[in-house]
Structure formats: structure tokens, C-alpha cells
Amino acid sequence: MQDVITAAPVARVPVRDGAGGSFPVHRIYCVGRNFADHAREMGAAPANPAARGRPVFFLKPADAVVTDGQVPYPPATCELHHEVELVVALGRDAPAGELAVEDAQGLVFGYGVGLDLTRRDLQAEAKAKGLPWDIGKGFDASAPVSAIVPVAEAGALEHRTLTLEVDGERRQHGALRDLVWDVPSILHELSKLYRLRAGDLVFMGTPAGVGPLQPGDRFRASLDGIVEVQGRVLPR
Numbered sequence: 001m002q003d004v005i006t007a008a009p010v011a012r013v014p015v016r017d018g019a020g021g022s023f024p025v026h027r028i029y030c031v032g033r034n035f036a037d038h039a040r041e042m043g044a045a046p047a048n049p050a051a052r053g054r055p056v057f058f059l060k061p062a063d064a065v066v067t068d069g070q071v072p073y074p075p076a077t078c079e080l081h082h083e084v085e086l087v088v089a090l091g092r093d094a095p096a097g098e099l100a101v102e103d104a105q106g107l108v109f110g111y112g113v114g115l116d117l118t119r120r121d122l123q124a125e126a127k128a129k130g131l132p133w134d135i136g137k138g139f140d141a142s143a144p145v146s147a148i149v150p151v152a153e154a155g156a157l158e159h160r161t162l163t164l165e166v167d168g169e170r171r172q173h174g175a176l177r178d179l180v181w182d183v184p185s186i187l188h189e190l191s192k193l194y195r196l197r198a199g200d201l202v203f204m205g206t207p208a209g210v211g212p213l214q215p216g217d218r219f220r221a222s223l224d225g226i227v228e229v230q231g232r233v234l235p236r
């Protein structure tokens with residue numbers, strides 16, 4: 001069968017593999033409140049590691065990825081916020097059913113660093129009304145992301161940190177060992193809700209220090225020693 005319209009191509013993220021590869025994006029899952037200090041700054045109770053319940057999940061459209069760092073200031077908001085996050089890229093489909101925690105790492109193709117850009121005013125309004133977060137989180141160009149670094153090159157993450165600078169000033173800094181749910185736990189929890197597929201990206205949640213981005217601001221997000229993404233917010 002032939003397509004009857006011309007649709008946008010699948011979104012892709014470059015891979016830092018020395019061969020110019022690219023990673024086609026299937027879905028973008030995001031985790032909320034995965035650092036206790038950020039949960040507190042948002043007025044939420046930090047998760048209790050002993051009785052963690054279910055993580056907070058939401059999604060962004062696959063084509064929300066920005067790979068050239070150029071972020072148009074989004075419409076319908078006066079409060080665009082940055083959230084620097086570890087990005088996990090899945091290279092294999094999960095088996096049917098629940099994914100065991102001990103099998104989860106085998107799905108991971110690589111890592112990157114990204115920004116979970118948020119229209120905070122719209123998210124706050126949705127929260128207050130008990131409505132979905134979609135318009136606050138899942139908008140066009142809401143997911144600037146670095147190149148994906150394959151697991152073998154990235155090495156162990158437990159001693160790594162995330163940093164975000166805006167116009168040269170440090171805004172966010174957090175250690176991955178402080179994640180409430182680590183990568184295998186998040187993939188296990190997601191697999192109870194969705195069939196994980198090759199091409200999925202998972203934004204793992206942000207440390208404290210979220211704040212506004214203005215038109216013209218330049219940002220630099222890094223997963224220290226591994227990869228970074230630089231860019232700017234375009235004028236309105």
C-alpha cells in the first residue's frame with residue numbers, strides 16, 4: 001500500500017559511535033519527581049524509598065526532540081522552565097510482559113543528556129485542576145537532547161553527575177546516585193504499563209534548581225565526562 005499523504009519523517013538523534021550513526025526515536029517516556037530535592041522544591045513529598053509506590057510517568061511526542069540546540073520559545077506560556085536529565089536510549093524491544101529488574105540493563109543502547117522543557121504555568125494550572133500534564137510537558141521542541149553515547153563507551157554511571165549552565169551560570173547540578181528510582185527500576189516499572197521498544201528514550205527526572213529560560217538564553221547541559229548539549233532559546 002502506498003501512503004496517501006506525505007508525513008514528517010521519524011525523528012532521529014545522532015549517535016556518537018564514530019560511524020555517524022543515528023537513533024530513530026519511537027517514544028519519549030519521562031519520569032517525574034525522581035530526585036528528592038526537586039520533589040521538595042515543587043512542593044511534593046519526596047518519595048519514600050522503602051514504600052516507593054509507582055513513579056510519576058508522562059510522555060512527550062517522539063518528534064519533540066531537538067538535536068541542533070535551537071529551541072524556539074514555545075507559544076502559550078510565560079514560564080518556560082529547564083529540567084536537566086539523564087536520557088536512556090533503548091536498543092532492543094522488551095519481551096512481552098513484565099521486564100525483570102535484572103534483565104533491564106540489557107535493553108539499554110546508550111545514554112545522553114537532555115532538557116525536559118516545561119511550560120511551568122500550564123503544568124501548574126493542570127496540577128491545580130487535576131488535569132493531565134500534556135500541554136505543560138509534551139509540546140513541540142520540548143526535548144533538546146545530546147548525541148547518544150553507546151553503553152560501552154559511556155561506562156558506569158553511578159558516580160556521574162548532571163549539570164546545567166545558563167549563560168555560563170550553574171543552575172542545576174545533581175548526582176545520579178541520588179536518583180530515587182535507578183535505570184533498571186524505572187524500566188521495570190515502565191514495562192508494567194507499556195511495551196518498551198527499541199527506539200524509546202527515557203528522561204530520568206531532574207535534580208533541584210529548575211527555573212526559567214528566556215529568549216536568547218544559552219544553555220549547556222552535561223553528563224559529566226561523557227557527553228553534553230549546547231544550545232539557545234530563540235527570540236520570540
Ligand code: MN
Nearest residue numbers: 083116205206
Ligand atoms: Mn522532568
